[in-house]
Amino acid sequence: MIGLSKLKILALAAVTSSVRAASPRAENRDVVPGAYIIEFEDGQDAAGFRTQAEPAYETRMDLNFDLFKGVSIQLDDTDTAEERAAALASLPAVKNMWPVRVLHAPVLNERVGNRTLPAATGAGARLRRRQDGEVEPNYPHIMTQIDKVHEAGITGKGINIAVIDSGIDYTHPALGGCFGDNCLVTHGWDFIGDGSVWDGLQPDDDPQDTCHGHGTHVAGIISAGENEYGAIGAAPGASLSAYRVFDCNGQTTDEIILAAINRAYEEGADIITASLWGTSGWPSEPLSVAASRVVENGVPFTASAGNDGDIGLFWASYPAQGDGVASIASFDNTNKPYMMQSSQYIVNNDTVDDFVWEQKYPPFWDGTPRPLWVTGYDVNNTADACEPLPDNTPDLGEFHVLIRRGNCHYEVQAQNVADKGGRWFISYNNQTGQPDAFNLWNSEDLEGAAQVTKETGEAWVKALESGSEVVTILPDPFGPDAKVEIVFFEPDASATAVSLISGRGPTFEMGLKPQFGAVGGSIISTWLDHGFYVLSGTSVSCPMAAAAMALILEAKGPQEPRILESMLSSTATAQSYHNWDRQWQDWLAPPAQQGAGLIQVYDAIFSTSLVQPSGLSFNDTANRAEDLTITISNLDSDTEVSYEISHVPTHSLYSLRDDKLSHFHLDAEDVPDHAELTFSATRLTLGPGESAVVNVTATPPQNLDPERYPLWSGFITVNGTDDSALSVPYQGLSGSLYEAKTLTQEGIWMYNNLVLEGAEPDFDPKPENYTWTFTENPEEATESAALVLDVNWGSRQLDVNVVALGDYPGNTTVGIGGHNVVGPINELTGGSLHPRVGYQTWISDGVIADGIKLPEGRYQIVASALRIFGNATDPKDWIIVESVAFNVRWA
Numbered sequence: 092m093i094g095l096s097k098l099k100i101l102a103l104a105a106v107t108s109s110v111r112a113a114s115p116r117a118e119n120r121d122v123v124p125g126a127y128i129i130e131f132e133d134g135q136d137a138a139g140f141r142t143q144a145e146p147a148y149e150t151r152m153d154l155n156f157d158l159f160k161g162v163s164i165q166l167d168d169t170d171t172a173e174e175r176a177a178a179l180a181s182l183p184a185v186k187n188m189w190p191v192r193v194l195h196a197p198v199l200n201e202r203v204g205n206r207t208l209p210a211a212t213g214a215g216a217r218l219r220r221r222q223d224g225e226v227e228p229n230y231p232h233i234m235t236q237i238d239k240v241h242e243a244g245i246t247g248k249g250i251n252i253a254v255i256d257s258g259i260d261y262t263h264p265a266l267g268g269c270f271g272d273n274c275l276v277t278h279g280w281d282f283i284g285d286g287s288v289w290d291g292l293q294p295d296d297d298p299q300d301t302c303h304g305h306g307t308h309v310a311g312i313i314s315a316g317e318n319e320y321g322a323i324g325a326a327p328g329a330s331l332s333a334y335r336v337f338d339c340n341g342q343t344t345d346e347i348i349l350a351a352i353n354r355a356y357e358e359g360a361d362i363i364t365a366s367l368w369g370t371s372g373w374p375s376e377p378l379s380v381a382a383s384r385v386v387e388n389g390v391p392f393t394a395s396a397g398n399d400g401d402i403g404l405f406w407a408s409y410p411a412q413g414d415g416v417a418s419i420a421s422f423d424n425t426n427k428p429y430m431m432q433s434s435q436y437i438v439n440n441d442t443v444d445d446f447v448w449e450q451k452y453p454p455f456w457d458g459t460p461r462p463l464w465v466t467g468y469d470v471n472n473t474a475d476a477c478e479p480l481p482d483n484t485p486d487l488g489e490f491h492v493l494i495r496r497g498n499c500h501y502e503v504q505a506q507n508v509a510d511k512g513g514r515w516f517i518s519y520n521n522q523t524g525q526p527d528a529f530n531l532w533n534s535e536d537l538e539g540a541a542q543v544t545k546e547t548g549e550a551w552v553k554a555l556e557s558g559s560e561v562v563t564i565l566p567d568p569f570g571p572d573a574k575v576e577i578v579f580f581e582p583d584a585s586a587t588a589v590s591l592i593s594g595r596g597p598t599f600e601m602g603l604k605p606q607f608g609a610v611g612g613s614i615i616s617t618w619l620d621h622g623f624y625v626l627s628g629t630s631v632s633c634p635m636a637a638a639a640m641a642l643i644l645e646a647k648g649p650q651e652p653r654i655l656e657s658m659l660s661s662t663a664t665a666q667s668y669h670n671w672d673r674q675w676q677d678w679l680a681p682p683a684q685q686g687a688g689l690i691q692v693y694d695a696i697f698s699t700s701l702v703q704p705s706g707l708s709f710n711d712t713a714n715r716a717e718d719l720t721i722t723i724s725n726l727d728s729d730t731e732v733s734y735e736i737s738h739v740p741t742h743s744l745y746s747l748r749d750d751k752l753s754h755f756h757l758d759a760e761d762v763p764d765h766a767e768l769t770f771s772a773t774r775l776t777l778g779p780g781e782s783a784v785v786n787v788t789a790t791p792p793q794n795l796d797p798e799r800y801p802l803w804s805g806f807i808t809v810n811g812t813d814d815s816a817l818s819v820p821y822q823g824l825s826g827s828l829y830e831a832k833t834l835t836q837e838g839i840w841m842y843n844n845l846v847l848e849g850a851e852p853d854f855d856p857k858p859e860n861y862t863w864t865f866t867e868n869p870e871e872a873t874e875s876a877a878l879v880l881d882v883n884w885g886s887r888q889l890d891v892n893v894v895a896l897g898d899y900p901g902n903t904t905v906g907i908g909g910h911n912v913v914g915p916i917n918e919l920t921g922g923s924l925h926p927r928v929g930y931q932t933w934i935s936d937g938v939i940a941d942g943i944k945l946p947e948g949r950y951q952i953v954a955s956a957l958r959i960f961g962n963a964t965d966p967k968d969w970i971i972v973e974s975v976a977f978n979v980r981w982a
């Protein structure tokens with residue numbers, strides 16, 4: 092799991108209330124053993140399949156829908172499942188077959204163990220008001236012109252949006268308070284009920300958000316009514332339907348989501364939105380296909396672009412990557428709200444005042460009021476407590492210790508405090524604004540860490556310096572005395588930038604993803620316990636885009652999904668690139684990160700001109716699209732409009748590093764070179780209601796290394812005399828993806844994964860003819876064989892097999908390269924539709940998939956990846972790499 096372990100660390104990143112990613116995501120290889128989704132061939136049904144599929148199997152779910160006819164099944168003997176599944180896949184009734192994957196709901200950062208930070212609720216908490224006494228404006232609505240749309244009286248009336256998520260707490264006063272006709276949440280379905288993904292589903296007709304909150308947050312972003320936080324939904328006139336797919340452990344499976352998508356469609360949703368994702372990069376992935384079919388049948392579908400922006404390009408997610416599905420990026424709020432703990436301090440046993448603080452790790456478990464000790468009165472000291480504290484420092488064991496944020500690491504300050512017996516660490520910020528993100532994972536002696544604002548800290552220092560006593564109370568942030576307040580700081584430097592975490596395209600087939608974005612960086616919305624919560628990510632930008640579509644549908648009547656998408660994309664505003672060092676660049680963020688840009692909903696509704704489609708992809712060198720067009724329409728019924736057509740290129744991004752193998756994380760290397768676009772017309776005039784098609788040809792940048800796959804892109808601009816300034820994002824890739832080195836001979840090797848006590852780990856590749864000695868008794872094991880496989884690009888099919896080199900006592904099959912295959916290594920292949928993962932490992936003590944215990948003998952491991960755009964039945968379309976030969980011996 093080395094390749095994916097980074098993802099895990101991210102999920103654990105911080106115990107802070109400035110929430111990061113908050114969306115479900117799946118790792119491709121998390122599958123339910125022996126479970127498969129089967130789609131039937133046209134004209135086939137469950138009864139026919141059952142007859143063909145003797146002996147019998149257990150049905151997990153009937154997937155019998157207008158747009159998908161199939162079933163999910165469970166094969167009980169997981170040891171032979173792979174073989175049995177292959178046999179089932181070849182039955183006449185079967186059109187497609189996929190393993191059932193598990194998706195995990197977000198591990199919210201505010202969780203420690205099973206304890207979650209309380210929400211800001213009407214009773215316990217409040218919104219920090221501005222100094223002029225006004226409630227903070229709804230910044231996300233201003234950024235997207237949704238405020239202006241509401242002023243025009245458009246609120247999404249008559250439109251129903253289906254929310255596929257953890258259910259909705261419809262008893263929340265801001266969410267209508269009831270369920271059923273005439274309520275805000277009109278209908279829905281709970282696929283989980285009192286059951287769970289692993290213990291069996293108990294579906295029922297009540298999609299209450301019983302134990303999560305994510306779906307309730309999504310619902311509020313769309314439709315929340317008046318509330319004390321000013322967090323009105325983007326389409327407060329729209330009704331909702333709720334499809335609960337997550338169990339209380341935050342898990343769901345593909346088949347449940349597939350059923351939810353189809354059920355929402357059949358129950359009449361006008362728009363479907365899903366704030367969940369898994370990594371794949373392949374539009375033929377089943378959930379992406381399911382969403383695409385809904386769109387083909389006239390219902391727009393919005394899905395999160397994913398929160399893995401740090402992993403770089405070519406990291407499209409499902410279902411957002413589906414053709415026609417609107418993949419939604421996230422932009423940072425102009426003024427970010429923060430959830431802070433709220434408490435009190437007492438000066439000289441007399442005056443009591445409020446302050447806000449942010450809990451860090453370790454959280455304050457003990458809310459005892461304690462006097463404050465400060466390590467220095469210099470509020471400009473950049474090295475406060477960076478050196479051991481002076482000898483005359485008393486035992487700090489009974490104090491809350493206040494330290495200025497400095498140039499040394501917090502852990503250094505914490506250690507110096509702990510060395511004097513200190514147990515409670517309160518940092519005060521050295522600059523105005525949001526708290527700094529830190530945690531003291533290594534400070535075992537501490538029992539609490541927190542940060543307060545610069546202003547609070549300096550006021551305390553001043554009081555202490557003047558000889559006052561300051562007693563602070565920091566209650567257990569998870570306990571009953573905790574109070575949460577939502578606080579606004581000054582606009583952040585990243586305001587309006589694409590959120591760094593926003594997932595990046597394109598798909599491996601060069602589909603342009605995402606389409607556009609809405610605001611997802613720090614959004615207040617409804618939560619469980621009738622409270623409010625601040626979350627960030629494409630989970631929260633996605634519902635805003637769905638709501639924007641509802642506003643357009645109310646204003647303009649029914650629209651084809653692709654036209655609706657073009658209305659939003661052509662009027663979106665592209666933002667400049669904001670890099671991982673948080674520096675703005677003087678070039679536009681590429682469409683692979685922002686699509687068309689941040690949606691401008693008023694313009695989308697009232698523009699009298701339209702450009703379609705929502706984006707152009709010139710594909711790679713081998714499949715260069717030569718005949719792309721845009722269509723410009725003058726929608727005005729009585730005015731002639733003249734248009735000027737041009738383009739604004741942005742920097743090209745290299746997909747691969749200098750080594751021509753590995754992808755960039757965080758920022759890709761950018762170069763100013765760009766393509767030149769030519770148009771069959773650069774000016775044209777259209778009468779009322781007329782449309783014209785303009786041909787677009789691209790000449791790629793000439794001086795870039797195609798072996799590093801530079802992605803070039805920009806925006807076609809169409810400016811009209813009706814004051815319209817429309818644009819269409821475009822992209823193309825230099826290099827041939829078919830030639831991409833998904834696997835390399837250097838990228839497959841074996842090492843001993845077992846480190847015996849007192850010994851040094853040995854990651855050196857084992858030489859040819861190495862003999863692995865396995866033992867039945869794990870206690871006696873001296874080594875365990877690990878395979879490392881670099882998977883540099885995605886592959887629609889990846890097979891990794893143990894191959895016999897000598898005589899083999901059991902049965903073998905013939906592999907793609909004519910190899911004598913003993914059995915597959917399922918853990919590495921995850922079925923099919925593989926994302927790029929850098930490298931991954933597999934560890935074995937002599938037993939491989941299907942329970943095969945390797946007999947003594949000579950073997951190698953052979954990995955085969957289908958080339959991008961390759962044909963699985965053509966052997967030359969596979970890249971095949973072989974490990975060195977090894978021997979197996981049993982002790």
Ligand SMILES: *[C@@H]1O[C@H](CO)[C@@H](O)[C@H](O)[C@H]1NC(C)=O
Pocket residue numbers: 204205206
């Ligand atoms: C939370 O975890 C603790 C300790 O693991 C356990 O005692 C408690 O019952 C759990 N609470 C819930 C609500 O699951």
Ligand SMILES: *[C@@H]1O[C@H](CO)[C@@H](O)[C@H](O)[C@H]1NC(C)=O
Pocket residue numbers: 439440559560
């Ligand atoms: C505050 O009250 C406590 C207990 O009543 C007392 O010990 C302490 O000296 C008082 N502090 C000040 C500054 O008056």
Ligand SMILES: *[C@@H]1O[C@H](CO)[C@@H](O)[C@H](O)[C@H]1NC(C)=O
Pocket residue numbers: 469470471
């Ligand atoms: C700290 O620095 C600020 C700004 O430079 C200055 O105004 C202030 O007087 C300094 N305070 C102290 C205590 O030196």
Ligand SMILES: *[C@@H]1O[C@H](CO)[C@@H](O)[C@H](O)[C@H]1NC(C)=O
Pocket residue numbers: 496497498499521522
């Ligand atoms: C605050 O401290 C950090 C170091 O932790 C430093 O990078 C930053 O510049 C400081 N800010 C101010 C305003 O001094």
Ligand SMILES: *[C@@H]1O[C@H](CO)[C@@H](O)[C@H](O)[C@H]1NC(C)=O
Pocket residue numbers: 600601602603708710711714960
């Ligand atoms: C790129 O070309 C391949 C091969 O023809 C095709 O399958 C794929 O759909 C194309 N991608 C786009 C975005 O047109």
Ligand SMILES: *[C@@H]1O[C@H](CO)[C@@H](O)[C@H](O)[C@H]1NC(C)=O
Pocket residue numbers: 718771786
């Ligand atoms: C646009 O391209 C099409 C197909 O290549 C061609 O038939 C047509 O003449 C072109 N139109 C213009 C205005 O060049």
Ligand SMILES: *[C@@H]1O[C@H](CO)[C@@H](O)[C@H](O)[C@H]1NC(C)=O
Pocket residue numbers: 735736737808809810816
């Ligand atoms: C089109 O309008 C935009 C926004 O007003 C402007 O930045 C751009 O330069 C214009 N393009 C042309 C070709 O006039």
Ligand SMILES: *[C@@H]1O[C@H](CO)[C@@H](O)[C@H](O)[C@H]1NC(C)=O
Pocket residue numbers: 859860976
């Ligand atoms: C590995 O063993 C094979 C077969 O016994 C032999 O032909 C080959 O030379 C050996 N390779 C090495 C590097 O010893």
Ligand SMILES: *[C@@H]1O[C@H](CO)[C@@H](O)[C@H](O)[C@H]1NC(C)=O
Pocket residue numbers: 900901902
């Ligand atoms: C090999 O395959 C045959 C025919 O399918 C089967 O009867 C036999 O049991 C298999 N042998 C082993 C060792 O699996």
